[in-house]
Amino acid sequence: MVRLPRWNVGLQSKITLYLIAIVVSVLSIAITASRLVIERQARLLLRSEYITLVRQIGAGIGTLEELRNRSVLEQELAKLREIDPEIVLMEIFDLTSGVPQMTARSGAGVRELSALPNESEIGMIRRGDPVARLAEVNGQLFWEIQGPVRIGTEASGLVLAQVSMRRFEALVARDRLYAALVTMAVAAVILVFLVWYLRRKIGQPMASLVGEMARVEAGDLERQVSIESPDEIGALAAQFNRMLFRVREGTEAVRLLNESLQDRVEQATTEVNRRYEDLARVNRRLSEMQLRLAHSERLAAAGQMAAALAHKIGTPLHSTLGHLQRLKRDTSEEKREERLKIIESQLERMVQSIQEVLETVRKPAPPMGPVEVNALLRGLLDLTMPVISLRGIEVETGFEERLPMTLGDAGELQEAFLNLLTNAMDAMPNGGVLRLETRSIDGAIRVTVADTGVGIAEADLPKIFEPFFTTKERGKGTGLGLSICRNIVRGHGGEIEVESRRGAGTTWVLTLPGRDDETR
Ligand SMILES: Nc1ncnc2c1ncn2[C@@H]1O[C@H](COP(=O)(O)OP(=O)(O)OP(=O)(O)O)[C@@H](O)[C@H]1O
Ligand SMILES: [Mg+2]
The missing domain is CATH 3.30.565.10 (Histidine kinase-like ATPase, C-terminal domain)
Known part of the structure; x- marks a missing residue:
């Protein structure tokens, strides 16, 4: 059985992780991009709302007296700030003299922003255009909006409003949190779905394939993988089944060949053993025969010699015996002398015969x-x-x-x-x-x-x-x-x-x- 090393992440987990990383990144990018667009539009919307407010205040002042009536104007401005606490400062300026003169003020404002309108802003106001500035002070955003106060056809005054965007930013932050939560929730849902889907489509078929392979490796060639999905894994399983079929065929052929080979080897071994025993028997017989032959050669030589001797000395021995027996009875000295001569000649004949026999038995000089x-x-x-x-x-x-x-x-x-x-x-x-x-x-x-x-x-x-x-x-x-x-x-x-x-x-x-x- 193939086992992944413990520190290795399985294919299914890898794919899941990659997909989740991709999904989370895409979601984050999309949500961040859309949030940025929405935030920008919301800011612009806020800006135009306050421009309208500033314009309306400007339009509410019809005469120079009204423009310079501080107490009435400051009452009005305080009411407005009560309604909208995000307005931190409201000021009204008289532009009829060369230098802008503040005629009313409500709220402390942000010190860093509280500067007199500059030349170019006053220029724009005189032309009847509003001016809007976004400024950041101590990490907090503010809109500073200026609008004209028209008396007749002239832009004789200026309305300035400083608006804090704290509530707006809090809303945006809450939105960001929601967006992150939504991203995470969507990612979690996708993760669960992916795990389920990949496990069904890859994990389980792969595990079953690996399990079958392990069983085949252990020797069970009758296995069959039953994955019928119309994809690569299905194709892999089908190919595996085909390969198994071929292996079965091959194994069977090898087994048959082995059996017949074993039979033939056994037959041949029996035959060789039989032949070997025959050979050993023949060898033993041959060896015994050789030894016996050497012995009988000596026997034959001795027998031959004895027979030849018996033949050669039989007659003279017999005649000598006869002469000896008669010698005892001979009376004349002359006769005895004659017999002794005959006996002597017979004995010489016997000595000669013995030598002749020895000569014939003696082998010729050996080749050296x-x-x-x-x-x-x-x-x-x-x-x-x-x-x-x-x-x-x-x-x-x-x-x-x-x-x-x-x-x-x-x-x-x-x-x-x-x-x-x-x-x-x-x-x-x-x-x-x-x-x-x-x-x-x-x-x-x-x-x-x-x-x-x-x-x-x-x-x-x-x-x-x-x-x-x-x-x-x-x-x-x-x-x-x-x-x-x-x-x-x-x-x-x-x-x-x-x-x-x-x-x-x-x-x-x-x-x-x-x-x-x-x-x-
Ligand atoms: N290795 C031996 N151990 C004991 N006795 C021996 C040995 N070799 C020879 N002899 C004795 O010497 C004798 C004479 O030996 P020799 O080889 O001359 O004749 P043999 O063996 O009796 O007969 P043949 O050689 O014709 O078979 C033997 O009979 C045996 O008593
Ligand atoms: Mg011997």
């Missing part, structure tokens, strides 16, 4: 080349990892990265290390830790293969490198692994040593010469 021992061990770990993890064995490695290469036959070295790994796995049927380490020591390579398995009995330690020594069940081990391993290592100019304790584990340490020219 630079071998990266770290890479070779990593490859072997990859190969055996499925079986290793299946047996709950944890592998730790500590390979020295700048290890020299060795010169040799990668295949043979692999066979040697594979046998050590297989032995270690066999020694840890209930799991354990297999640690592989390489170190470079004085240009040579040292490989350590350590397990936490059953270990080797002290009595067996001298025999383990002998061919056919095995503690494994029949058919499980040939006992050739370690002897082949040592042959390979020695064939590479290296050495293999063992350290083991029954129940604690076994550690094999292999040293291989490093290639002088290269380090890796």
Whole structure:
């Protein structure tokens, strides 16, 4: 929900305030202007009324005697001032001599104004025109009106009246107050009306629009704004409804797409998992087969050798046995000599046959080349990892990265290390830790293969490198692994040593010469 900051005035209030300011200003200007005009006209009206009064007094004096009869004139003037107390001073002057002579006077007048009529005023009076002056004394306005007294055709006298405008000003002030009150009342009425109107036309529709928007924002897309005014707000609401419709459509499309995408992802995930399990199974089988293959290769070699030997030495052995049995019964020295020669030749034949068998079984000289021992061990770990993890064995490695290469036959070295790994796995049927380490020591390579398995009995330690020594069940081990391993290592100019304790584990340490020219 959108909330205005507390110190911000809402749009509706702003518009109201602006309009009120405009209305009050316009009203004030209009009322002030009209009041000024009316006040001016009222003043002029007052002026002409007093001019008429002064003229009437002037016209009431018909002769010079009357003009100079002070007591009668002052009585008359006092009566007039009684009727109209705003007249503060009335004077009558005789203009027949050069200097105006005051012939009657009533009232104190305002001292600041009480001066004799000046030359130009007297001139105007002589011509028969009245003179009117507006003067301000101590913040109060006064009209000073002068009119002629005609005797015959001559303007022989002058009537002067000073009229206070105090009552008139009081009336004007009261009018000003009324005008201000009227302005305020009208402004208040307009304000109430504006507030009501704006609230109805802007405030309420906007609040409902904002409320609907908040509900839509909270996730309810089914909302609809129902403002049907034929103005901008109505258009805004209609546009909002249209936009909402589009959003609904879009959301629905996205939801459908999401659902189908999710389905597809789930299907794909299941498929990938299935494939992964298949792959892991195949990998395990492959690894086991590799290990078994290495073992059966040794079995096959041993079997072949045994069969060939049996075949080659069977006949001479048999013949030797026959000659030996008959030798006991031979009486002549000559015959015995002859038989012994035959036996000797048969034995020589057997030695030769054994050598021939060994020759055929011995592999051709391996192809020598630079071998990266770290890479070779990593490859072997990859190969055996499925079986290793299946047996709950944890592998730790500590390979020295700048290890020299060795010169040799990668295949043979692999066979040697594979046998050590297989032995270690066999020694840890209930799991354990297999640690592989390489170190470079004085240009040579040292490989350590350590397990936490059953270990080797002290009595067996001298025999383990002998061919056919095995503690494994029949058919499980040939006992050739370690002897082949040592042959390979020695064939590479290296050495293999063992350290083991029954129940604690076994550690094999292999040293291989490093290639002088290269380090890796
Ligand atoms: N890591 C080891 N822990 C305990 N005993 C071992 C270990 N390695 C070898 N041995 C002992 O040495 C014997 C000889 O091992 P060798 O590898 O020569 O033959 P094998 O493993 O028995 O048979 P094959 O290698 O043909 O499977 C083993 O039977 C076992 O008793
Ligand atoms: Mg073995």
